[in-house]
Amino acid sequence: MSSVPISAYLTLALILFCIGLYGALTKRNMVIVLISIELMLNSVNINLVAFSKFGMVPSITGQVFSLFTIAIAAAEAAVGLAILIALYRNRKTVNIDEMNTMKH
């Protein structure tokens, strides 16, 4: 049916991953950092699904895997935000580069 080669999906996933990584490593706002991490995880999902459809040995497990990933990503986000809130209560900021009381 569709003739989009798997390499395209993989490239897309890779690009997304890199964007996510870039965001996670550069954004100053904690929320955006968390979102970027979500992005990275989702890029993985694209990989998995692509493989499970167009991989050399297609199998359903990839999609199952991606479901698990989504769920866990959600959990991660939730916990992350909860901790962020706890931090915000004490620190009154979500600015990531102010979180450096411990160093060296």
Next chain:
Amino acid sequence: MENAWIIPLFPLLSFLFLLLFGKRLKETSAYIGMLFTLLSFIYSLVVLFDRFSNPTYKAEATWLTIGDVQLTAGFEINQLNALMLVIVSLVSFLVHTYSKGYMHGDDRFHVFYAYLGLFTFAMLGLVISPNLLQTYIFWELVGAGSFLLIGFYFYKEEAKAAAKKAFIMTRIGDVGLLIGMILLFWQVGSFEYDEIFQAVEAGSVSAGMVTLTAILIFVGAVGKSGQFPLHTWLPDAMEGPTPVSALIHAATMVAAGVYLVAALFPLFTASETALMVVAIIGAVTAIFAASIGLVQKDIKRVLAYSTVSQLGYMMLALGSAGYVAGVFHLMTHAFFKALLFLAAGSVIHAVHTQNIEEMGGLWKKLRITGPLFLIGTLAISGVPLFSGFFSKDEILIAAWAHGNTVLFWLAVIAAFFTAFYMFRLFFMVFSGNARSEMKNVHESPSVMTFPMIVLGILAVVAGYVNTPWFGTFLGDWLVDGNEALGHGHIEGPAWIMIVATVVSLLGIFLAWMMYGKRSISRDWLSSRMPIVYGILYNKYYIDEFYQLSVVNATKFFSYLFHYIEKFLVEGIVKGITGVVQGLGRIGSKIQSGQIQGYGAMAFVGLALLLVIFAITGGYLK
């Protein structure tokens, strides 16, 4: 003779005994010392007479095993040893006796006797050693003993310095001896004298090696016998109590060097060069020391330099293949020089000064010491019919016969000097009129005079055991059964005897002119040729020279090493620790506390690995 080994043990016992109980015994410890030394003297006499009739005796036991080599310890009684035993034990006994009076009242009296015992033990042990190793062992012990005795007045800075100097200077020589004997060992495979001699005769030791080892061993002798250039310790050693000087620096320790050369005579005769070296050093020392003796002001120092020069004579004799002459002079010198020292001691004991310029006119006061001192002086000056005359004559003949003409004349001049400064000494001390501050001067007690008298007699008669007129008994006996030692008596032209006599009489006459009759002013030399006088008075500046060269060189090395240690070694260590610390600093700097920095670091790491992987072509190697 079989148990001659006991002879050295007597003094050792006295040493140990006094070490343990001396403190309680106080001055009675003198009797202990005297008793034990007397015993060893008597037994040595027995051994000596035994030796006349019986052949050389030797007994040994294994001392230490190295691999398959057995190092032995034991004793040997040959002519030389037997003779030395008697001389040493006799002088030691007399000194023990003398010291009872001289050291009276010293609160470390017993220590002094303990030390005397130790020293006597070492010296006796030295003379009966049958092999080089044992000789070396006692050789060192002798050094240690003399070190202790010289430094007996430990609270005097000079005594401390003198003791240190004596030990170190002799040790320098000893190292020569050590090297020499070890080299010999690797050539011969044994330290035994007779095996060494056999090997040398058999020619299994290369000529060069013989010369080398002989000279190295001679270096040891130079150190002990205060030969030039290692003589400087001997005059300083006069800081010790005077009886010590009599024992160590007349009869025994300083003679050990001569004894060693004599004992190894076959080795030396095997190498003409070695003999030459011995002769030259001897002659040089003789004239050199005598010249210094001309101007010294300290009674004991004068005697010390005369000792040095006399030892030079002996070396000259041995170097000129005059085995008998050397040993003969060793014997006579032992007696008259011991006498002189004891007499000097008695003088000092009386006037409490050593500076001869503060003395004078003691002849009337010291009725016994005076004549005895005169006897000694005559003997050493080589005045006919006194013992010194015969032995010195033998030496001159030997030197001449061996063809060392130059050395011969040197020796003659030295003889002149000797006569001069010895009588200078005599006149300055005894002649003239007494000083005012020496009113209450009185003769020493009999315990001190008795030994002097004994020595005085010997100083006269000892010569007659070996004379051209009444037969050379000693010589023949010494060399009997061992042609390697040369002949008992070397025939020489008769005029030599005349020359010697004339020379010594000239010296005496000149001394009388200057110091007795005062017809020539005393400061003739110092006023006419101050430079010469200065050089002589300062002993040719040898000490200063050593200070400048050797000591400073040592300092240089020490500080060099010191700085190497401080900067190089420590520096490297500091460098390494610094690097580690630095790494730590960098590491903790990177740990900036920025979350994203950490993630970035991880990513960088990943990227790095991937890049390396890609560059190296990954697994496709």
Next chain:
Amino acid sequence: MNEAYFLSILVFSPLLGIIILALLPKNSETLIKFIGFLATVPTLVLSLIAFFQYRGGADLNRYDVKADWIHFGDFAEMGLFKIDYELGLNGLSLVLIVLTAIVSSLAAIASVHIKSEWKGYFMLFLLLEIGMLGVFAAENLILFFIFFEITMIPMFFLIGKWGYFEKEKAAYSYLIYNGLGSAVLLIVIVILFARAGTSNIEALAQLMAVENPNTPAPISESLKFGLLISLLIAFGVKLPIFPLHTWMLRVHVQAPPSIVMIHSGILLKIGAFGLIRFGMGIFPEQFQSLAGLLAVLGVINLLYGAFLAWIQKDFKMVLAYSSISHMGIVLIGLGAMNEAGIQGAIFQVVSHGLISALLFFLVGIFYERFHTSTISSLGGMAKGMPITAGFLLAGALASLGLPGMSGFVSEFMAFLGLFGEMPVLAAIGCIGIIMTAVYLLRAVLGMTYGKAHREFAGITDMKSVEYVPVLVLTALIVLIGVYPSVLSETLQATLETIMLGLGG
């Protein structure tokens, strides 16, 4: 006593003392000190028994102990990668164990001068003794290493807690230098163990002897050589060999005298022991190719130490450098590679052990009274403390190799050996003999002779208990000096095996 346990008891008997001490109240000083000394006695007795039994012709193998201990991986049935608990004796280790026992007991007596925390002190002290005994008794490398490290930790505390002003610095430099040394040693040991599959010394020696043995992993010639060099470094730190020596200066100066007795008396000797036992024992051929290097290092040590000792102001420093210098003689002996040399080296090990113990005990005595060890401030001590001064002089004479004392025999044999192989080098080394006399006399006479530099009124000379170590040590020094066969006969068998390994 059952001989199967003989050695184990010998080595671990101080443990009993540790336990008892642990139960004692903290501040009952005399009791603790007494128990502390008592705990060293069994070892002493046992070691002497063993010594005399051996002298009496008994075979040393009867003491060997061997028990399964550790095996790594599943190779036990192949007998590979097993570490057994195996102790044993040979002439050399026997002599050193006796030395250890004696010096330890005397050091325990010397510990009367310890001022505080006696309990901890003696517990560590006894632990240290166990370590030292074990080092000499161990039959395999891993066990050796374990005991080797066991000596390190107590020393760290003993220096760092009971030492003088710069104690912590000293403790640290001790720790780090020896840590590095034992690190290198560990690498060597583990390489051998991992690649040969065994760590038993005899077994290794046999494996190395054959051309290419069937080991779990190959051991090339170059590797052997590397291993030997590493051994040299590892033990060179302990010995110490220039330039790895700076740590021991600090230790000598900062540690309490009783500990320095142990340190310079025995711990330094472990280096020599290791070189002989492992260097010569396991890598004979490679060792021979290093002979020259060793000899040169030895001469350097000898001269370097001697010259530096000459300009020191503190007597402890003089002794520290003299230790370096004297260890040079050990190296010279080893470098000579012949009976005379090796025997000389071993003699020097023992002799220096006794002599330095004696000297440091004396240092302890007068430091106790004057609280200084600078030469200039002690001048004329002989006036106030004649006996101490006398023994000090005796010790110095022994140390500078006066015949009739142990120092001479060892020095003589070492040089005898070296002259047989490299005369020129030996001749250079002889300067060291002179320098030894120079610096020792300078220091000792500076302290004892001359004008009295201080008030000696009210200073008591040696006290009763202080006589014991001095007399014992002096007696031993003289005994060995006068009758060296007492040692050489004990060492004979061991020496022969070593020479056999060296091929002649």
Next chain:
Amino acid sequence: MDLETLLSYDWGVMAPEFIILGVATILSIVDLFAPKHFNRRILGWIGLAGILAALASLFNLAGLEATSILYETFRLDSFAKAFKILLLIGSALVMLIAISYEPKEGMQEYKGEFYYLFLTGLLGAMMMSSSGDLITLFVGLELLTISSWILAGIRKKHLPSNESAMKYVVNGGISTAITLFGMSYVYGITGTTNLMEMGPTLAQLANSQYLYILALSFFMIFIGLSFKLATAPFHMWAPDVYQGAATPVTAFLSVVSKTAGFALLVRIIIVVYLSTPAGTSGLSAMTPLLVSLQDYIAFLAGATMIIGNVVALRQRNIKRLFAYSSIAHAGYLLVAVTALSAFMFDALWFYLGAYLFMNVGAFAVIQIMTGSSDREDIGEFAGLYKRSPILAVSMAVFILSLAGIPGTAGFIGKLNIFMGALITEPAHYVLAAVMIATTVVSYFYYFGILTQMFFRPAASMEKINIPIGLVIAIIISVAATILFGILPNIGFDFLHTNFNGFVDLLQ
């Protein structure tokens, strides 16, 4: 799937997990409904009991040969058992510490979660160690990770705690993503998430492109997991998190989560990358991919050891210092992984065990010293020997063991790793040298602590009272540290008799 298939499974093999799960659930419910004033320390004891019960049931399963249920997703092979034992013991000790943990602002209201989050984390760790499928493996990993995030931030009102949690979250998220990305490639190439099925597929993998991708995936997974192990380059979170988190949590992270991480890492790399050929042709077809990548692991291991030990030199904060030391120890463990020698499993297992005891013990002492006040400077240890000799001596034992001094378990562990590195042909001389050198460097800071305890005078002589939980923990730790140091074969024999060399890891 229908009921009987579901029932057909031998659920018994999951008994330990079920017990932990059950206890965790019970605790959460009790915590939920119990009144506020109810002393929740009881819950801690219950949790401990649960862990011990799980341990018992695990020993009960010890004899069982490798079985796997739920379509091969859960394997209980000897490898899993061996590591679960460590995990359970570790958590038990940590729990003991946690029970007597009392921060100054108090944590009465959320004490319950404090305890059962340990259990959930433990559950995750156990899943990781015995998962036969990428999915379960990943789930277990995340269960552990997320629980520990919350644990790190458990002290809501304590700023450093929040910060450490935040840092942990961000880095953890990134690492998860990277790991997952790598896994996705593995799946892509093999077409299965089941580790057991991967093996054969990978064995005859002959396409160099795929191998290349596989290598990439290896790096990604390795780096991602290095976050769990706290090894370079993903180590930097550790110091901050360790410092900020509550002491028991720190202990948990440094022991349990590290152990689980190693279990996971070893399982993946052995199963996946050891069965893969390094190349398509010739010699490289013979050598496994993992072997050809050894140098990279070696490099990372070396870097980790150096960083950990060197930076630790500059630390004054005791917990931070131990963070770096734990980084260093992770490095040592990586050496064993690098060498892939016959001793690898023994070494890893034994060292992790030894590390568990000595480290937990040390943290127990640290908790006593830092106490309710948050003063964590090394100076706090000054004069400890005077104040409480026993405590000082036991701490000394832990320190010496960490420093690898003979007579302690740490030494045997190091020795074993060392042998592994040096027996292989060619031997890893450089790596071994780095390891030993850095060990010597570590003496500096380890003995620095000893110096404080024994040489320095105490600031205050106030009496130290030790809660019962810590007493037990310390006693056990000391005993084990010394016992395994003197008679290590208790451990080794146990390993060999029960798990004969983990041969069943691959079949």
